Amino acid sequence: MNGRPAMNLNLATHPLRNRRAFTWLAGLLSACLVVVLALAVFYFVRYHSRRVEAGEKLAGLREAIATAEDEDRQFAERIRTVPPKDKLAVDVLNGIIFKKSFSWVDFFSKLEEALPATSYLASLAPNFREDSSLELKLKVVSQTLDDHIALITNLNALKFSGIMVQNEDRNDRGQIVSEISLTYERLD
């Protein structure tokens, strides 16, 4: 007892209790809750504003895309509605540009690649078409039927299109002379 009184002796029906520990605990929990809430609000506001910012940027991008698409559509429309006179001039110009830029070296190297070693060209008649492709009529002399078939297969493999054997004949030396029409398109 150390001379101290018996302070907590109490026989009341509804005794007063020291609830300081509970009050402190409640206060501490409330403080924690307030801190957590403050952090939650802080992060919510922060990320909400970032989300809004990102949303705005996204909307801007969408708008830019839509504008670009609109412009694209408008250009396409304008191209479609170009007057025939202008179109003719454009086609002529395009044709000139195409012819100027056409690589005969590439064309002949491909043709050479397709031609079997024992076959040779007898004649070649090129004709530029309006759609920037080259229409060809070839007269090829092959030693055997196999060479002739190999030629057709190689032309197919080298992306020549519209391959059509129009005439096939044997000359007096027994060689096969065939007339082939095909189309060559630059791929680059």
Add this chain to the structure above:
Amino acid sequence: MTRFADRWKDYFTRQPLPPALFQVSSGYLAGLAYSRKEGRITRTVLLPLAKGTVEPSFDKGNIRQPGLLAETIMEAAQGLKVSDGDVSLLIPDLSFRVFLLSLDSLPSGRSELESLIRWKIKKQMPLLPEDIRISYEVVKPDKPRKLLVVLARSGVIREYESFFGKLRMNVRIVSLPSLLVMRPGKADRPADILVGNVEDDHLALSVFTDSQLFLYRSKALNLEGGEGSGRIAMEVENTLRFVEDHEKKKIAVAQLRMGLWEGNDELHRKLVEQLPLPVERIVAEKAPQLNARERELLAPLIGQVP
């Protein structure tokens, strides 16, 4: 560090104090208003009670003249400027039984401890009534542990509670004055000391040896007339002899709180003459604004103030 820990423990365990404190004795009614916010006593009141208004008893109802007591309480409440709310109430020591029990170990559960206390008390008080209330406090935590146990009958406590309840006051603390007079005494008291509370109708004595509560006893006395001091001196001497026989200790000083409405100085003078040891009076040091008589009569109430 220990002092700091004690202060924290005290802060979290000390019973809170309501704003108004009353003490009902057979001779007077004492009241004290305490401001928890300011941490000070704001008002005090002391009013005499007519003889027979309250007759303290452990078994029977105490209030004999309820009208008179109610009037006095209302007058005291007006003096304290309290009209309703929670109050603390000290009722006469004779309404309680106090035991000092030695236990080798304390059960951890509250109900187990109360059963053990009842069992121990029944050994000393075989006809223990069923309707008793128990309050206890560990006064010596190291082995053998000592427990200060206070008993009162529910009927007696309820009588006071319902009486104050009718006057719109909720009694939230009920305790006994003699255990609270120890606090207002001198802080540097000797380790072996006898502390007494003298009231009109009884005497309560507590003996501390090595600063530990060793003995508590109360005795009903009729202190009217000139023979009061002789009875008190005899009881004190008997107690001193008992302590000397059992503890082989010599009590250095007796500190007595004189709780008579009148005649305290005369009684003290006689006791100084009759007792073989120095007899000091307990005067509350906490309320310097009060005069010595008020501080002596209000000592148990002031003893509740932290």
